[in-house]
Amino acid sequence: MTLVNSTSVAVERPESVTEAADLLRGTDGPLLFRGAGTKQAWAGRPVEPALVVETGRLSSVLAYNPADMTVAVGAGMPLRDLQDLLGEKGQWLALDPSTESAGATVGGLLGTGDSGPRRLRYGALRDLVIGVTLVLSDGTVARGGGTVIKNVAGYDLPKLLYGSLGTLGLVAEVVLRLHPRPAATATATVQVPVDEAGELALRLAASPLEPAAVDWGDVDGGLLAVRFEGTPAGVEGRRSAAGELLGGAAGVEWRTGADEETVWQRLAEGHRPEEEETLAVAGTLPGRTADVAWALSEAAEASGVRTALASRPALGLHTARFAGAPAAVGAAVTAWRERVLAMGGSVLLRDRPAAVDAEVDAVGPPPSSVGLLRSLHRRLDPHGRCAPGRLGSWLPHPAPGEDRDRS
Amino acid sequence: MTTYTEEYRELVAETPRGAVTAAFREEVAAVVSPGGLISEPAQLHTYECDGLTGYRVTPALVVLPATTEEVAAVVRLCARHRIPFVARGAGTGLSGGALPVADGIVIGLARMRKMLSVDVDNQRAVVQPGVTNAGISAAVGGHDLYFAPDPSSQIVCTIGGNVAENSGGAHCLKYGFTTNHVLALTFVTPDGDVVTLGGDSTDQLGPDLRAVVLGSEGTLGIVTEITVRLLRRPEAVRTLVADFPDAEQAGNAVSDLVAAGIVPAAVEMLDELAIEACEKAVQAGYTLGSPAALVVELDGVEAEVEEEFERVQEICRRNASTHIRIAGDPVERAKVWKGRKAAFAAMGRISPDYFVQDGVIPRTKLGSTLTRIREMSDAAGLRVANVFHAGDGNLHPLVLYDAAVPGQAEQAEHLATAIVELCVEQGGSITGEHGVGSDKACSMVKMFGPDDLTVMARIRAAFDPQGLCNPGKVLPTPRLCGERPGPYRPHPLESAGIIERL
Ligand SMILES: Cc1cc2nc3c(=O)[nH]c(=O)nc-3n(C[C@H](O)[C@H](O)[C@H](O)COP(=O)(O)OP(=O)(O)OC[C@H]3O[C@@H](n4cnc5c(N)ncnc54)[C@H](O)[C@@H]3O)c2cc1C
Numbered sequence: 001m002t003l004v005n006s007t008s009v010a011v012e013r014p015e016s017v018t019e020a021a022d023l024l025r026g027t028d029g030p031l032l033f034r035g036a037g038t039k040q041a042w043a044g045r046p047v048e049p050a051l052v053v054e055t056g057r058l059s060s061v062l063a064y065n066p067a068d069m070t071v072a073v074g075a076g077m078p079l080r081d082l083q084d085l086l087g088e089k090g091q092w093l094a095l096d097p098s099t100e101s102a103g104a105t106v107g108g109l110l111g112t113g114d115s116g117p118r119r120l121r122y123g124a125l126r127d128l129v130i131g132v133t134l135v136l137s138d139g140t141v142a143r144g145g146g147t148v149i150k151n152v153a154g155y156d157l158p159k160l161l162y163g164s165l166g167t168l169g170l171v172a173e174v175v176l177r178l179h180p181r182p183a184a185t186a187t188a189t190v191q192v193p194v195d196e197a198g199e200l201a202l203r204l205a206a207s208p209l210e211p212a213a214v215d216w217g218d219v220d221g222g223l224l225a226v227r228f229e230g231t232p233a234g235v236e237g238r239r240s241a242a243g244e245l246l247g248g249a250a251g252v253e254w255r256t257g258a259d260e261e262t263v264w265q266r267l268a269e270g271h272r273p274e275e276e277e278t279l280a281v282a283g284t285l286p287g288r289t290a291d292v293a294w295a296l297s298e299a300a301e302a303s304g305v306r307t308a309l310a311s312r313p314a315l316g317l318h319t320a321r322f323a324g325a326p327a328a329v330g331a332a333v334t335a336w337r338e339r340v341l342a343m344g345g346s347v348l349l350r351d352r353p354a355a356v357d358a359e360v361d362a363v364g365p366p367p368s369s370v371g372l373l374r375s376l377h378r379r380l381d382p383h384g385r386c387a388p389g390r391l392g393s394w395l396p397h398p399a400p401g402e403d404r405d406r407s
Numbered sequence: 408m409t410t411y412t413e414e415y416r417e418l419v420a421e422t423p424r425g426a427v428t429a430a431f432r433e434e435v436a437a438v439v440s441p442g443g444l445i446s447e448p449a450q451l452h453t454y455e456c457d458g459l460t461g462y463r464v465t466p467a468l469v470v471l472p473a474t475t476e477e478v479a480a481v482v483r484l485c486a487r488h489r490i491p492f493v494a495r496g497a498g499t500g501l502s503g504g505a506l507p508v509a510d511g512i513v514i515g516l517a518r519m520r521k522m523l524s525v526d527v528d529n530q531r532a533v534v535q536p537g538v539t540n541a542g543i544s545a546a547v548g549g550h551d552l553y554f555a556p557d558p559s560s561q562i563v564c565t566i567g568g569n570v571a572e573n574s575g576g577a578h579c580l581k582y583g584f585t586t587n588h589v590l591a592l593t594f595v596t597p598d599g600d601v602v603t604l605g606g607d608s609t610d611q612l613g614p615d616l617r618a619v620v621l622g623s624e625g626t627l628g629i630v631t632e633i634t635v636r637l638l639r640r641p642e643a644v645r646t647l648v649a650d651f652p653d654a655e656q657a658g659n660a661v662s663d664l665v666a667a668g669i670v671p672a673a674v675e676m677l678d679e680l681a682i683e684a685c686e687k688a689v690q691a692g693y694t695l696g697s698p699a700a701l702v703v704e705l706d707g708v709e710a711e712v713e714e715e716f717e718r719v720q721e722i723c724r725r726n727a728s729t730h731i732r733i734a735g736d737p738v739e740r741a742k743v744w745k746g747r748k749a750a751f752a753a754m755g756r757i758s759p760d761y762f763v764q765d766g767v768i769p770r771t772k773l774g775s776t777l778t779r780i781r782e783m784s785d786a787a788g789l790r791v792a793n794v795f796h797a798g799d800g801n802l803h804p805l806v807l808y809d810a811a812v813p814g815q816a817e818q819a820e821h822l823a824t825a826i827v828e829l830c831v832e833q834g835g836s837i838t839g840e841h842g843v844g845s846d847k848a849c850s851m852v853k854m855f856g857p858d859d860l861t862v863m864a865r866i867r868a869a870f871d872p873q874g875l876c877n878p879g880k881v882l883p884t885p886r887l888c889g890e891r892p893g894p895y896r897p898h899p900l901e902s903a904g905i906i907e908r909l
Pocket residue numbers: 457458493494495496497498499500501503504505516536557558559560563564565566567568569570571572573574575576577624625626628629630631751752840841877
């Protein structure tokens with residue numbers, strides 16, 4: 001099926017891996033792969049594609065073995081739908097990104113490396129993916145990994161694709177490891193500023209309490225939420241020690257049921273951009289939370305933009321939102337990124353208004369491994385068709401409109 | 408269908424190589440610190456094989472660099488003179504991954520065994536590749552921290568080898584493999600460049616290059632520094648050994664544990680022969696004559712572990728467990744694990760020779776696969792002992808034989824290969840933790856099609872266009888493996904006299 005959208009870019013929605021492969025083999029020019037389209041603005045802005053390949057019809061369950069706790073799905077399967085299905089068997093894919101409610105797909109989540117608060121306990125999709133089918137831009141279909149949890153045969157193609165942002169090929173199928181849904185959960189909240197939240201996160205990590213999630217948001221003047229899950233006795237049994245660690249019974253509130261879900265929904269808001277906002281995520285050592293926050297407020301002050309922070313201090317992942325004039329936002333993002341890189345971290349620029357693009361280098365300076373990245377890219381996508389521009393200056397790409405050499 | 412694409416053949420074709428001359432030796436000697444060169448024939452023999460002792464090749468030279476810069480300098484010389492090189496840790500690998508290349512050199516990381524730093528607050532440590540797996544946990548134990556991957560060889564094997572093999576251990580069902588516990592690598596590319604993969608942040612921008620190096624069995628470059636994630640020691644640990652009337656019922660108990668939503672830290676199974684061998688070797692208190700035993704360990708928060716431990720016992724009893732032994736204290740627990748971890752070596756007590764096999768099946772096929780293995784073992788007239796990570800379906804059948812009986816070694820090897828191919832038929836894998844190495848390169852075609860292999864060969868060529876970095880491992884060489892996926896044939900290198908089987 002071919003759809004043509006307003007700017008006359010062809011859009012295809014293949015129904016099978018073979019169809020997808022034929023499609024890529026039979027065309028040339030820049031490609032863009034799209035799941036639910038929730039993260040098309042992440043990292044660099046790709047050049048205008050000749051063809052958009054949507055995974056919406058590659059969305060079936062290929063194999064589900066509840067007793068083996070594995071599932072294989074088409075990459076276009078929305079996470080939300082998958083969780084519904086798995087929930088019937090008391091299982092889930094242990095991933096809770098804030099874009100789930102917007103329809104984010106499994107393939108898109110793997111390609112972008114998005115995650116949520118419970119990454120602390122279960123890891124990222126990188127840790128949960130066990131197999132993949134990849135379609136390269138020349139139509140080569142390659143499988144990597146397998147269908148069993150434990151497997152070290154061959155190179156780990158599934159994990160290589162984590163965070164690849166559609167630059168190596170089309171993720172067409174994904175095999176995942178599952179977890180049992182915990183029987184009980186409870187969340188302790190305490191009102192603290194971000195630097196204190198950073199301290200508490202380190203103390204939680206040093207304790208044997210094994211929190212499932214530790215999130216801080218700019219909510220009610222600064223709210224730290226700590227989730228515990230497991231068996232009812234296990235959750236109950238942590239209450240007193242956790243309460244004490246978090247500052248004594250006075251300040252700590254325990255939330256369960258709808259009240260608990262509301263807290264987590266409010267905190268998830270901090271990781272989504274509002275209209276016209278620019279959003280970037282920094283990763284650092286967990287102990288750098290206060291430094292990241294401080295660097296952000298200084299960058300905001302110097303450029304005269306409004307910023308907000310939402311942090312997962314135990315993971316060292318921090319989402320910053322910027323609002324203001326494009327040039328000022330560009331300056332603030334650049335300044336903040338410089339500070340984060342200087343402390344050994346990394347920054348991924350996410351959503352932003354188009355006007356901000358001209359004001360900021362979307363990917364920042366290349367890492368020492370950029371030579372390997374280029375060489376790998378050259379081997380897997382020799383004509384540079386996959387989302388050219390997505391990794392900015394890190395990968396070579398022609399300027400928009402430039403003739404493509406396919407010699 | 409052909410086994411290999413034309414492109415694959417070109418990618419893995421051997422390129423012209425240089426020779427290790429006296430001049431080359433001198434150049435190498437000039438870039439490594441004193442004591443870093445081994446060229447005495449008697450000493451070179453020490454490096455001729457890894458834990459897979461059946462394959463042996465004497466390297467032309469062994470180099471023991473002391474720093475990342477020295478490794479890079481040696482690799483640059485290899486690249487310039489087109490000399491193949493093989494990285495080596497402790498040499499405990501069981502798939503011939505560290506098997507030297509004739510006319511190539513071995514780069515041993517044994518002299519690089521410093522713990523460079525420990526960051527208690529951020530729960531990580533930076534270590535050199537020659538540090539032993541157990542050495543890491545020992546160094547940070549005082550802070551209630553440990554390194555989770557726990558291969559049975561942990562006292563000896565190195566973290567560099569663990570990274571290369573993506574090693575697992577008994578506790579990887581709950582905690583994952585080496586790849587889940589490595590945050591950053593300092594990496595010497597086959598050109599001799601030094602780069603960092605990964606970093607302080609859990610995520611880097613772009614494809615995860617660190618992930619593809621993990622488990623690449625030394626074929627993409629040499630790892631010279633590793634930042635590992637450390638975990639807080641769990642508050643409580645509870646361990647039991649449950650005996651069962653047969654393996655099928657033990658397998659059912661495991662299924663019931665999983666169905667109950669319990670994720671044990673470890674679930675290990677031993678069969679009667681394995682129990683006999685372990686008891687002879689270390690007297691760990693397993694019940695002699697029991698057809699099957701499960702070791703189940705739970706860890707985590709005290710209240711939770713207590714609650715689930717009760718349920719585990721209930722489930723074992725429901726599945727006809729004949730005896731449950733609870734490890735009452737750390738000493739008793741250590742004894743249980745000593746028995747399990749000694750299992751491979753213990754085979755020497757009940758058989759003059761044995762092959763250690765490593766394959767994976769979907770856990771739910773445990774019962775039927777064990778039955779098939781028994782039938783195959785009967786048909787071959789060879790005993791097979793089974794020790795395995797039952798939670799994730801990772802089997803370690805041990806094929807027992809006597810090399811003094813003519814033909815029996817070959818027969819045993821055929822049986823071991825047939826077992827692993829059975830695993831693939833069941834939807835599993837040719838290796839769960841020991842790696843492909845040189846041993847199973849030819850079996851890769853059982854699991855991966857021509858295009859899958861081509862893409863792997865492209866990845867390898869991206870890192871190592873000259874094909875000098877641990878060549879002949881992981882990816883099948885059409886010339887040596889034959890054209891068609893089929894039953895195992897003797898390794899042609901063997902017939903060619905390049906490697907000898909002992
Ligand atoms: C008794 C016994 C029990 C075992 N139990 C387990 C187990 O439970 N789980 C498990 O996973 N494995 C197990 N093994 C296998 C083996 O111990 C592991 O594969 C281990 O990780 C190998 O480490 P090593 O230092 O001995 O590496 P080596 O054998 O020296 O090398 C292994 C591979 O790694 C490469 N390599 C080594 N160092 C580097 C480096 N710095 N950079 C790049 N490549 C490098 C080599 O080229 C080779 O390909 C066991 C082995 C034995 C003998």
